[in-house]
Amino acid sequence: MFTDFKNSFPQVTIFSLGQIPIPNWNNNSDKKIDLLVDQILMSKRQLHEAKTESDKTYLERKCDLLDKQIDELVYQLYGLTDGEIKIIERSV
Numbered sequence: 713m714f715t716d717f718k719n720s721f722p723q724v725t726i727f728s729l730g731q732i733p734i735p736n737w738n739n740n741s742d743k744k745i746d747l748l749v750d751q752i753l754m755s756k757r758q759l760h761e762a763k764t765e766s767d768k769t770y771l772e773r774k775c776d777l778l779d780k781q782i783d784e785l786v787y788q789l790y791g792l793t794d795g796e797i798k799i800i801e802r803s804v
Contacts (some may be wrong), residue, residue, distance in 0.1 A: 735789035745785055752778040 752775055759771035787797050 733790060735786075735791075741785060741789055745782060748778050748782050748785070752782070 755771050755774050755778065759768060759775065762768045762771055787800075792800070
C-alpha cells in the first residue's frame with residue numbers, strides 16, 4: 713500500500729488511497745449504528761455501577777448482544793461474505 717520509502721517515511725499514493733474500502737453509508741445505517749453505540753455506552757456505564765451479580769450478568773449479556781448487532785451492521789456495510797466474516801471472527 714505504501715511505496716517509495718524516502719528518509720524512512722512512507723509515501724502515500726493516490727492509487728494506494730483508492731485501495732481503501734469505503735462502505736456505502738446511508739442515513740439509515742448511520743442512525744442504526746448511532747443508536748446501538750449509544751445503547752452500549754449506557755449499558756457499560758450501568759454495568760460499572762451494578763451492585764448485584766444478576767445485574768452484572770444481564771448487562772454483560774446486553775453489551776455482548778449490542779456488540780454483535782454493531783458487527784452485523786458493519787459486515788453489511790462492507791458487503792462481507794460468510795467466509796470473510798468467519799475469518800474476522802476467528803481472529804478476534
